[in-house]
Amino acid sequence: MDECAASPKPCNFLCKNTEGSYLCSCPRGYSLQPDGKTCRDVDECSTKQHNCQFHCVNTIGGFTCKCPTGFTQHQTACIDNNECAGPNSGCGSRASCVNTPGSFNCECSKGFSLDTSGIECEDVDECSNNHRCQHGCQNMLGGYRCGCPQGYVQHYQWNQCVDENECQGGSVCGSASCYNTLGSFKCVCPSGFDFDQGAGGCQDVNECSAGGNPCIYGCSNTDGGYLCGCPGGFYRAGQGHCMSGSGFTGQFTEGDDEDSLSPEACYECKINGGGKNGRHKRNTDENDITQQHSAVSMASVDTQDSIPMNISLSSLLNKEPLLELLPALQPLENHIRYVITHGNANEHFRLLERHDGKSVLRLGKRPPPPGSYRLEIASLRLFGPRRLHQLERQHDNDYLRGEIGDALRIKLNIHVH
Numbered sequence: 001m002d003e004c005a006a007s008p009k010p011c012n013f014l015c016k017n018t019e020g021s022y023l024c025s026c027p028r029g030y031s032l033q034p035d036g037k038t039c040r041d042v043d044e045c046s047t048k049q050h051n052c053q054f055h056c057v058n059t060i061g062g063f064t065c066k067c068p069t070g071f072t073q074h075q076t077a078c079i080d081n082n083e084c085a086g087p088n089s090g091c092g093s094r095a096s097c098v099n100t101p102g103s104f105n106c107e108c109s110k111g112f113s114l115d116t117s118g119i120e121c122e123d124v125d126e127c128s129n130n131h132r133c134q135h136g137c138q139n140m141l142g143g144y145r146c147g148c149p150q151g152y153v154q155h156y157q158w159n160q161c162v163d164e165n166e167c168q169g170g171s172v173c174g175s176a177s178c179y180n181t182l183g184s185f186k187c188v189c190p191s192g193f194d195f196d197q198g199a200g201g202c203q204d205v206n207e208c209s210a211g212g213n214p215c216i217y218g219c220s221n222t223d224g225g226y227l228c229g230c231p232g233g234f235y236r237a238g239q240g241h242c243m244s245g246s247g248f249t250g251q252f253t254e255g256d257d258e259d260s261l262s263p264e265a266c267y268e269c270k271i272n273g274g275g276k277n278g279r280h281k282r283n284t285d286e287n288d289i290t291q292q293h294s295a296v297s298m299a300s301v302d303t304q305d306s307i308p309m310n311i312s313l314s315s316l317l318n319k320e321p322l323l324e325l326l327p328a329l330q331p332l333e334n335h336i337r338y339v340i341t342h343g344n345a346n347e348h349f350r351l352l353e354r355h356d357g358k359s360v361l362r363l364g365k366r367p368p369p370p371g372s373y374r375l376e377i378a379s380l381r382l383f384g385p386r387r388l389h390q391l392e393r394q395h396d397n398d399y400l401r402g403e404i405g406d407a408l409r410i411k412l413n414i415h416v417h
Helices: 265-272 385-394 399-403
Strands: 014-018 023-026 030-032 037-041 055-059 063-064 071-074 077-079 095-099 105-107 111-113 121-123 137-140 143-146 152-154 161-164 175-183 186-189 195-198 200-205 219-221 225-228 235-237 241-243 307-311 321-329 338-344 349-353 359-363 373-383 407-417
Touching: 219 265, 321 373, 338 349, 338 359
Parallel strands: 307 407
Antiparallel strands: 014 023, 030 037, 055 063, 071 077, 095 105, 111 121, 137 143, 152 161, 175 186, 195 200, 219 225, 235 241, 241 321, 321 359, 338 373, 349 359, 373 407
């Protein structure tokens, strides 16, 4: 019997006759209810029986797909709209448009930030924040520049300070030599001169002024140096030394002022006046010899040549000294020792230091037979490292080299008869 042909039909939608019965079914998009006869719409969106990319909208017997703002519908797929394409991107003139899925962003380059509208870039004032500039800050469009400390100038292209060469002007030091340093400069004068800003150049240092006199017996200031005098009866020898002897036969230069100094005065001036660049300027109007004793001798002996001595053995029976040596510079007093360095292999001579600070050359225990003898005498420095550093701190680094470093070296040509 075909129940599907009966009226009313046993099914609401589709009916299929079977052997001895029938079956009800529903079209696509519907589901058969528990009574086996009626059909109900299927919600494909809630049961996730759809292929929509974004939004699903249920319909009677089916569903439709929808796209969010910023996308274009293409069948069941959504295609992103590129808002940055074309001349009108939606961002301001200084902002860059960056497309995003369904939208876009406006971005700014370094030194700029988005304004309240979110589409235009405005300059960032870095100087109002933590700019880390130590010497002032200058805001610029898209950045900033730090000020420079004294002695530096801002590079015309880069945001950094470069050293200013103050010596390029040629007039900052006057007659002194100008040496550029990082952030500053130095005005350097020759040895024996100090830089005087008021005078605009190098001025001679009066080493013989009160409080700065380096000599023991007498001091004579020279242009760029000084000369130390010796006690009466002594001759100036080498750098800051005095010597006397009864057997001298050579020619010695006498002089009481700068105009009558010995021919080797320039050599002595160079040594005595060496290494005073770092000394402070001493104000004085006194340029004459500063006498600390009643009689000061400025006579000198040339230590570059052999010094001839004529000794009579008969005149030395009372043990008179052949030669007397003593320092003329205060830094050398009690800090040097005079020794015989060559020519005394047979110990015919001996050099002794007395309590009064003088070193005397005498005949040895075995007096020399008549003849000629060549002795070399030198001064040895007795300074320890601590004392040397102390003198450098009190004066300057070249102090030792100029006044202590060059030891006395003399050659004696002794004729004994």
